[in-house]
Amino acid sequence: MPNKNLAAVSVVVASALLAAGCATQPSEQLTPLSPKNITIKRPALQNETTVEIGQSIMFWAYGPAETVIQLERPYEFEHDERSLSLIGPNFPAVAMLGNDYIARVNYVSVDGEFTAIKPGELLLSSGPEGCSLLVANTFSLPEAGGANPVDGISSIFSGKRAIFGGTKPAQEHQIPTEVCGIDQSTIADSEDSFRKELVYLGRSGDTIQLSYREFYNNMARPAFSNNIQYDLGDSDVIGFQGARFKVLSATNTFFTYEVMKHLQ
Numbered sequence: 001m002p003n004k005n006l007a008a009v010s011v012v013v014a015s016a017l018l019a020a021g022c023a024t025q026p027s028e029q030l031t032p033l034s035p036k037n038i039t040i041k042r043p044a045l046q047n048e049t050t051v052e053i054g055q056s057i058m059f060w061a062y063g064p065a066e067t068v069i070q071l072e073r074p075y076e077f078e079h080d081e082r083s084l085s086l087i088g089p090n091f092p093a094v095a096m097l098g099n100d101y102i103a104r105v106n107y108v109s110v111d112g113e114f115t116a117i118k119p120g121e122l123l124l125s126s127g128p129e130g131c132s133l134l135v136a137n138t139f140s141l142p143e144a145g146g147a148n149p150v151d152g153i154s155s156i157f158s159g160k161r162a163i164f165g166g167t168k169p170a171q172e173h174q175i176p177t178e179v180c181g182i183d184q185s186t187i188a189d190s191e192d193s194f195r196k197e198l199v200y201l202g203r204s205g206d207t208i209q210l211s212y213r214e215f216y217n218n219m220a221r222p223a224f225s226n227n228i229q230y231d232l233g234d235s236d237v238i239g240f241q242g243a244r245f246k247v248l249s250a251t252n253t254f255f256t257y258e259v260m261k262h263l264q
Contacts, residue, residue: 030095030102035064040187041262048248050256056197057210057255058243060263063193067093069103069126070183077133077173080140085109086133090183091124100127101182108141115141124180131180135171193217196224196263198240200255206233208250212240 042059043049051057071088078084091103105122107114121139125132187193194216201209207229214224230238236247242264249256 030097032095033093037063038065043259045259048258050254051200052254053200053202057200058198058263061187061195063187065184066186066188067101068183069093069124070181072179075175075179100125126182130177131175133173202252203250206231
């Protein structure tokens with residue numbers, strides 16, 4: 001994220017700024033993410049897919065997208081002549097700065113041990129120009145055995161804005177694109193989320209067994225769940241709730257198939 005005029009990386013609650021009598025107006029502001037409902041259908045159509053017994057063979061979900069900044073592997077950086085590590089796999093994005101997603105970093109790994117840090121002193125940013133780790137000029141590691149500074153912090157926001165005030169970050173580490181990126185492929189657990197799936201249960205002779213399940217707000221709906229049997233001797237194409245998939249191979253270990261139409 002080079003050549004960006006970032007105003008700071010220290011994120012604070014607006015009321016705290018007022019209480020401190022801060023008269024300086026921030027030049028940039030973080031905007032909290034607004035939930036956006038999406039539909040996810042898996043797996044991809046016309047692709048050969050293999051699962052094991054107990055795994056989902058078809059999945060349909062609707063709800064608010066969960067945006068995370070994902071690390072494919074630990075990212076190491078230097079601070080005050082010490083080697084620190086950022087360890088994922090992911091960091092929930094809480095706000096946007098322009099076109100970039102922003103996530104707080106609450107812990108770093110120091111010599112193999114996780115250490116809590118003060119809120120807002122480390123931020124992850126990911127957007128069209130790549131990923132960065134933003135380090136505040138006030139960042140320092142707490143003393144060993146100190147209290148967790150994130151305890152009791154309910155939100156970094158006040159109203160609809162979070163303040164991004166102060167001076168330019170002391171350091172900005174560019175993270176390679178093969179290490180860091182945005183993932184929006186999951187649905188966040190919420191009162192608005194709904195999903196349904198078919199699960200492979202195994203084979204007996206020419207008969208395969210599937211389980212259909214529905215979940216609302218991450219809770220199973222027993223009245224809408226049932227087990228189904230299909231005779232492969234009649235056809236190798238299975239139909240259920242508008243879905244169509246062709247069985248390529250079915251054993252008591254693996255199930256290989258190709259989806260032609262998704263669940264409706």
